[in-house]
Amino acid sequence: MSPWQLVVLLGAFAIVCAMVIPRKKTESGQNTDDTVEQMQAALEHFMEQMEADSRGMVETIAQARKEQREDSRVQEQRIAALEQRCAELEQKLAGYQETAKPSINVSPPPLHSTDAGQERAEEEQVAEAAAELEHNQPIRERYAEVFDLHSQGKSVEWIAKKMAMNKGEVMLILQLAKQEEERRV
Numbered sequence: 001m002s003p004w005q006l007v008v009l010l011g012a013f014a015i016v017c018a019m020v021i022p023r024k025k026t027e028s029g030q031n032t033d034d035t036v037e038q039m040q041a042a043l044e045h046f047m048e049q050m051e052a053d054s055r056g057m058v059e060t061i062a063q064a065r066k067e068q069r070e071d072s073r074v075q076e077q078r079i080a081a082l083e084q085r086c087a088e089l090e091q092k093l094a095g096y097q098e099t100a101k102p103s104i105n106v107s108p109p110p111l112h113s114t115d116a117g118q119e120r121a122e123e124e125q126v127a128e129a130a131a132e133l134e135h136n137q138p139i140r141e142r143y144a145e146v147f148d149l150h151s152q153g154k155s156v157e158w159i160a161k162k163m164a165m166n167k168g169e170v171m172l173i174l175q176l177a178k179q180e181e182e183r184r185v
Contacts, residue, residue, distance in 0.1 A: 138180060156170050
Protein backbone atom coordinates (compact mmCIF):
# COMPACT_ATOMS: atom_id res chain seq x y z
CA MET A 1 0.00 0.00 0.00
CA SER A 2 1.33 3.38 -0.86
CA PRO A 3 1.67 6.08 1.72
CA TRP A 4 -0.85 8.39 0.12
CA GLN A 5 -3.43 5.55 0.13
CA LEU A 6 -2.69 4.96 3.76
CA VAL A 7 -3.21 8.66 4.57
CA VAL A 8 -6.53 8.69 2.65
CA LEU A 9 -7.65 5.52 4.32
CA LEU A 10 -6.77 6.88 7.80
CA GLY A 11 -8.52 10.19 7.01
CA ALA A 12 -11.65 8.37 5.86
CA PHE A 13 -11.58 6.27 9.01
CA ALA A 14 -11.24 9.41 11.15
CA ILE A 15 -14.17 11.07 9.35
CA VAL A 16 -16.37 8.02 9.82
CA CYS A 17 -15.38 7.76 13.47
CA ALA A 18 -16.04 11.45 13.99
CA MET A 19 -19.51 11.10 12.54
CA VAL A 20 -20.36 7.97 14.50
CA ILE A 21 -19.00 9.01 17.90
CA PRO A 22 -21.03 12.27 18.23
CA ARG A 23 -24.20 10.38 17.38
CA LYS A 24 -23.57 7.87 20.15
CA LYS A 25 -22.94 10.66 22.58
CA THR A 26 -26.15 12.38 21.48
CA GLU A 27 -28.10 9.15 21.85
CA SER A 28 -26.65 8.41 25.28
CA GLY A 29 -27.22 12.08 26.23
CA GLN A 30 -30.84 11.70 25.16
CA ASN A 31 -31.10 8.58 27.31
CA THR A 32 -29.68 10.52 30.25
CA ASP A 33 -32.11 13.38 29.63
CA ASP A 34 -35.01 10.91 29.36
CA THR A 35 -33.95 9.25 32.61
CA VAL A 36 -33.71 12.60 34.39
CA GLU A 37 -37.13 13.61 33.04
CA GLN A 38 -38.61 10.30 34.20
CA MET A 39 -37.10 10.74 37.63
CA GLN A 40 -38.42 14.28 37.84
CA ALA A 41 -41.87 13.09 36.80
CA ALA A 42 -41.77 10.28 39.37
CA LEU A 43 -40.59 12.73 42.05
CA GLU A 44 -43.37 15.20 41.16
CA HIS A 45 -45.94 12.40 41.30
CA PHE A 46 -44.58 11.31 44.68
CA MET A 47 -44.75 14.88 45.99
CA GLU A 48 -48.35 15.22 44.75
CA GLN A 49 -49.24 12.00 46.56
CA MET A 50 -47.55 13.26 49.74
CA GLU A 51 -49.43 16.57 49.52
CA ALA A 52 -52.73 14.74 48.98
CA ASP A 53 -52.00 12.47 51.96
CA SER A 54 -51.07 15.50 54.08
CA ARG A 55 -54.29 17.27 53.12
CA GLY A 56 -56.21 14.11 54.00
CA MET A 57 -54.53 13.91 57.41
CA VAL A 58 -55.19 17.59 58.10
CA GLU A 59 -58.86 17.11 57.20
CA THR A 60 -59.08 14.02 59.41
CA ILE A 61 -57.50 15.85 62.36
CA ALA A 62 -59.80 18.84 61.83
CA GLN A 63 -62.82 16.52 61.72
CA ALA A 64 -61.68 14.74 64.90
CA ARG A 65 -61.27 18.07 66.68
CA LYS A 66 -64.72 19.16 65.53
CA GLU A 67 -66.25 15.89 66.78
CA GLN A 68 -64.40 16.23 70.10
CA ARG A 69 -65.73 19.77 70.56
CA GLU A 70 -69.25 18.57 69.75
CA ASP A 71 -68.96 15.66 72.19
CA SER A 72 -67.65 18.02 74.86
CA ARG A 73 -70.57 20.39 74.26
CA VAL A 74 -73.09 17.53 74.48
CA GLN A 75 -71.50 16.27 77.71
CA GLU A 76 -71.58 19.76 79.22
CA GLN A 77 -75.28 20.05 78.35
CA ARG A 78 -75.94 16.64 79.88
CA ILE A 79 -74.06 17.59 83.06
CA ALA A 80 -76.07 20.82 83.31
CA ALA A 81 -79.32 18.88 82.86
CA LEU A 82 -78.28 16.36 85.52
CA GLU A 83 -77.35 19.14 87.93
CA GLN A 84 -80.74 20.75 87.34
CA ARG A 85 -82.46 17.40 87.89
CA CYS A 86 -80.45 16.92 91.11
CA ALA A 87 -81.60 20.32 92.38
CA GLU A 88 -85.22 19.44 91.58
CA LEU A 89 -84.91 16.13 93.41
CA GLU A 90 -83.37 17.86 96.42
CA GLN A 91 -86.35 20.23 96.50
CA LYS A 92 -88.75 17.29 96.30
CA LEU A 93 -86.88 15.57 99.11
CA ALA A 94 -87.15 18.66 101.27
CA GLY A 95 -90.90 18.65 100.60
CA TYR A 96 -91.15 14.97 101.52
CA GLN A 97 -89.22 15.49 104.72
CA GLU A 98 -91.51 18.36 105.74
CA THR A 99 -94.63 16.26 105.18
CA ALA A 100 -93.24 13.05 106.73
CA LYS A 101 -93.30 12.24 110.42
CA PRO A 102 -90.45 13.87 112.34
CA SER A 103 -89.04 10.47 113.34
CA ILE A 104 -88.64 9.30 109.74
CA ASN A 105 -85.55 10.38 107.84
CA VAL A 106 -86.16 9.86 104.13
CA SER A 107 -83.11 9.22 101.97
CA PRO A 108 -82.86 11.04 98.65
CA PRO A 109 -84.04 9.16 95.59
CA PRO A 110 -81.29 7.95 93.24
CA LEU A 111 -80.07 10.57 90.77
CA HIS A 112 -80.43 8.28 87.78
CA SER A 113 -84.21 7.85 88.19
CA THR A 114 -85.95 10.00 85.63
CA ASP A 115 -88.99 7.83 85.33
CA ALA A 116 -92.17 9.08 87.06
CA GLY A 117 -93.34 5.50 87.66
CA GLN A 118 -90.12 4.70 89.49
CA GLU A 119 -90.55 7.82 91.64
CA ARG A 120 -94.06 6.73 92.58
CA ALA A 121 -92.78 3.26 93.46
CA GLU A 122 -90.14 4.81 95.71
CA GLU A 123 -92.77 6.99 97.38
CA GLU A 124 -94.82 3.88 98.05
CA GLN A 125 -91.77 2.19 99.53
CA VAL A 126 -91.24 5.17 101.83
CA ALA A 127 -94.87 4.92 102.94
CA GLU A 128 -94.52 1.17 103.50
CA ALA A 129 -91.35 1.69 105.49
CA ALA A 130 -93.10 4.29 107.64
CA ALA A 131 -95.96 1.83 108.25
CA GLU A 132 -93.45 -0.86 109.18
CA LEU A 133 -91.86 1.52 111.65
CA GLU A 134 -95.13 1.59 113.54
CA HIS A 135 -95.09 -2.21 114.02
CA ASN A 136 -93.93 -3.60 117.34
CA GLN A 137 -91.22 -5.82 115.86
CA PRO A 138 -87.84 -4.05 115.66
CA ILE A 139 -86.58 -3.32 112.18
CA ARG A 140 -83.32 -5.20 112.83
CA GLU A 141 -85.31 -8.42 113.29
CA ARG A 142 -87.41 -7.89 110.16
CA TYR A 143 -84.37 -7.22 107.97
CA ALA A 144 -81.76 -9.34 109.73
CA GLU A 145 -80.05 -10.39 106.48
CA VAL A 146 -79.63 -6.76 105.38
CA PHE A 147 -77.99 -5.91 108.70
CA ASP A 148 -75.77 -9.00 108.58
CA LEU A 149 -74.49 -7.99 105.15
CA HIS A 150 -74.04 -4.39 106.29
CA SER A 151 -72.09 -5.48 109.36
CA GLN A 152 -69.83 -7.53 107.08
CA GLY A 153 -68.89 -4.26 105.36
CA LYS A 154 -70.86 -4.79 102.15
CA SER A 155 -71.86 -1.66 100.24
CA VAL A 156 -75.45 -0.48 99.97
CA GLU A 157 -75.40 -1.15 96.20
CA TRP A 158 -74.16 -4.70 96.75
CA ILE A 159 -76.80 -5.37 99.43
CA ALA A 160 -79.52 -3.96 97.17
CA LYS A 161 -78.49 -6.28 94.32
CA LYS A 162 -78.17 -9.29 96.61
CA MET A 163 -81.56 -8.70 98.28
CA ALA A 164 -83.31 -7.62 95.03
CA MET A 165 -84.18 -4.26 96.58
CA ASN A 166 -83.74 -0.67 95.56
CA LYS A 167 -80.68 1.13 96.84
CA GLY A 168 -82.92 3.78 98.41
CA GLU A 169 -84.89 1.10 100.24
CA VAL A 170 -81.73 -0.39 101.75
CA MET A 171 -80.54 3.07 102.80
CA LEU A 172 -83.96 3.77 104.34
CA ILE A 173 -83.91 0.51 106.32
CA LEU A 174 -80.46 1.31 107.69
CA GLN A 175 -81.50 4.86 108.62
CA LEU A 176 -84.71 3.70 110.27
CA ALA A 177 -82.78 1.18 112.36
CA LYS A 178 -80.37 3.91 113.42
CA GLN A 179 -83.27 6.15 114.45
CA GLU A 180 -84.91 3.25 116.29
CA GLU A 181 -81.70 2.71 118.26
CA GLU A 182 -81.40 6.41 119.07
CA ARG A 183 -84.95 6.48 120.41
CA ARG A 184 -84.24 3.52 122.70
CA VAL A 185 -81.19 5.18 124.22
